[in-house]
Amino acid sequence: MFTKILIANRGEIACRVAATARRMGIRTVAVYSEADATAKHVAVCDEAVLIGPAAAKESYLRGDKIIEVAKALGAQAIHPGYGFLSENAEFADAVEAAGIAFIGPPASSMRAMGSKSAAKQLMEHASVPLVPGYHGDDQDPALLQREADRIGYPVLLKASAGGGGKGMRVVEHSEDFAAALASCKREALSSFGDDKVLIEKYLIRPRHIEIQVFADSQGNCVYLHERDCSVQRRHQKVLEEAPAPGMTHERRAAMGEAAVAAARAVGYVGAGTVEFIANQDGSFYFMEMNTRLQVEHPVTEMITGLDLVEWQLRVAAGQPLPKQQHELNLNGHAIEARVYAENPEKGFLPSIGTLRHMDTPNAVSFELGGLPGGDPAPVRIDSGVREGDTITPFYDPMIAKLIVWGADRTQALARMSQALSEFRIVGLATNIAFLKRLVESAAFSGADLDTGLIERHGDALFPPPKAAPLGALALAALALLDDEQPQAVAADPWGKACGWRLNGAYKRQLSFTDDYAAGLDAGAYALGLTYHPHGWVIEAAGGSSPLALVARNDACYSIHLGAAALQGSVYRDGDMFHVFTNGQHYALAYNDPLSHAGEVETGGGRLTAPMPGKVVAVLVSNGQEVKKGTPLVIMEAMKMEHTIAAPADGVVEEVLYQVGDQVADGAPLLAFKAA
Structure with a gap:
């Protein structure tokens, strides 16, 4: 077994690999970019080396630098994690040529499966079922249009060298094909350096079911059962679970055996995932093979009781698989939710910023996930960030993977809903509230699954903003009053801000705003607070109620609001009060009458960049008249x-950037005058 390995990755997967290595007594070397100097994965490894600037192409994608570090520090193997260089056959070859073990499949297997077109041909020869489509090398746009017309719409365009949902487009009609092809090729070239695409029949209401396979260098190959990854947005997975709901023993065996056949067809060694698209009638078709460890591997670990990274290390060291097929059992049900810094209400745009506060549910890291022979812990969190860390525009904005286990799917669903209620983040937008709505939705909880679930249930999953309840406003008001108490003079009655008056009652007016209130004519929630010897009376549009603070422990409050008892946590970030109560998060902006800091120039008429990026297409010119919804600029x-x-x-008055320009978050892209 190795005594030292280098982890050629960052974030939660680097931390995950390091934890297994530590448990096995293997020392670890981290590599990091300038943007990651204080990152968690740097702290958890035994050694760490700076390899370049923030941009991935100058750091985490510099295979030559990574190999130099491994050789200099005596690392006997390199674990690539997922993403970056994990499926780069040239990197795998270079690692082996340097006399270092690559903890992954042979480069030949990567090449065979790296091209989706070539992989489909291999699978056809191995009798693995395929979706009707075109996988040829001829990329003439006219030919591709004819093939799409032959297959019949809707069709799916996919980057041949792609993955992670990038370079994919669904085309509903023939007349939309040319524009979708151009966009798909641009994104594929940018992401993978290869604009070759393939075309497949787009199945209606398909499920995405994948099989975890493992092979060793002695010729053994097994499948570790399946994962259902149907719930997706932009072709990227949001929720994953194992086993797949409704899976029969016969269908599981058929898909598992097909996956093993696919792996054997390319001489596979190590961990891999064979992805299938499945019809509601039970038929299934090969989609692609990911020649690496998957993001969602924890759900497989939870139901099998296995450490897949340990298996990777053992296989890479030349050892046989620890178990054979007949020894692999299923135990319970597991669900994984990907917690991202993103804004679901704005098309899932990534959110950039600092994790000013992060409170997670009671959980364990994976290596403490269960006792030998017992059930896994109910909640597990795999994360590569800590409170105070910054989510930058340079890398994937994942905050954590939240994984739950239950004796059955019903229990796992309940635990996931509860865990999401306890996951509290302040400082940037997250998808936590969206995930909670998704997990609790009738479609997901009822296992009515397919890859279009989110779009089909958009009205329920993206409801309009609702008014903050009086309880949330009361908690924010009490937190504000607490902040106003001068701690140093607490013993001085004249220094207190509790509202005591010699004659009469002290009355206070407060104003808060959120997305809902901003749309009201009044523009805010108006609160009246009247001081009484044992508390307050709070007045709002819905009436008035006695308000009393029962207890406070740091940010946690217990209050009585009328006859009801209420608990919640309040975290202040400037003039923003983040209230977490009853499983909900309310972001309330305090309108300080003594401050004008909230007044900003809107730059009326100037459409702005939603985040830092590059202009890849300008679709209009100065003076052009356009209709509402007309595409104006495409950013990457x-x-x-x-x-x-x-x-x-309206009219486009002036285009302010050209193709290829880099723009900052909030930069005006063009001047626009509404008609």
Whole structure:
């Protein structure tokens, strides 16, 4: 077994690999960029080396530098994690040529499966079922259009060298094909350096079911059962679970055996995932094979009781698989939710900023996930960030993977809902509230699964803002009053701000705003507070109620509001009060009458960049008249394309950036005058 390995990655997967290595007595070397100098993965490894600037192409994608570090520090193997260089056959070859073990499959297997087109041909010869499509090398746009017309719409365009949902487009009609092809090729070239695409029939209401396979160098190959990854947005997974709901023993065996056949067809060694698209009638088709460890591998670990990273290390060291197929059992049900710094209400745009506060549910790291022979712990968190860390525009904005286990799916669902209620983040937008709505939705909880679930249930999953309840406003008001108490003079009655008066009652007016209140004619929640010897009376649009503070422990409050008892936590960030109560998060802006800091120049008429990125297409010219919804500019940010559309009928007065320009978050892209 190795005594030292280098982890050629960052974030939660680097921390995850380091934890297994530590448990096995293996020393670890981290590599990091200038942006990650204080990152968690740097802290948890035994040694760490700076390899370049923030941009991944100058650091985490510099295979030559990574190999130099491994050789200099005596690392006997390199674990690539996922993403970055994990499926780069040239890197795998270079690692082996340097006399270092690559903790992954042979480069030949990567090449065979790295091209989706070539992989489909291999699978056809191995009798693995395939979706009707075109996987040829001829990329003439006219030919691709004819093939799409032959297959029949809707069709799915996919980058041949792609993954992670990038370089994918669903085309509903023939007349939309050319524009979708151009966009798909641009994104594929930017993300993977290869604009080759393939075309497949887009199945209606399909499920995405994948099989975890493992092979060793002695010729053994097994499948570790399946994961259902149907719930997706932008072709990227949001929730994953194992086993797949409704999976019969016969279908599981058929899909598992097909996955093993696919792995054997390319001489596979190590951990891999064979992905299938499945019809509601039970039929299934090969989609692709990911020649690496998957993001969602923890759900497989939870139901099998296995450490897949340990298996990777053992196989890479030349050892046989620890178990054979007949020894692999299923225990319970596991669900994983990907907690991201992103704004679901704004098209899942990534959110950049500092994790000013992060309170997670009671959980364990994976290596403490269960006792030998017992059930796993109910909640596990895999994360590569800590409170105070910054989510930057340079890398994937994942905050954590939240994994729960239950004796059955019903228990796992309940635990996931509770855990999401206890996951509290302040400082940037997250998808936590969206995940909670998704987990509790009738479609997901009822296992009515397919890859279009989010779009089909958009009205329920993206409800309009609701008014903050009086309880949330009361908690924010009490937190504000607490902040106003001068601690140093607490013993001085004249220094207290509790509202005591010699004659009469002290009355206070407060004003808060959120997304809902901003749309009201009044523009805010108006609160009246009247001091009484044993508390307050709070007045709002809905009436008045006695308010009393029962107990406070740091940010946690217990109050009586009328006859009801209420608990909640309040975290202040400037003039923002983040209230967490009854499983909900309310972000309330305090309108300080003595401050004008909230007044900002809106730059009326100037459409702005939603985040830092690059302009890849300008679709209009100065003076052009456009209709509401007309695409104006296409930006690329975090390797995803975002279209800026006209907010109303009007005229483009001036285009302020050209193709290839880098723009900052909030930068005006063009001047626009509404009709």
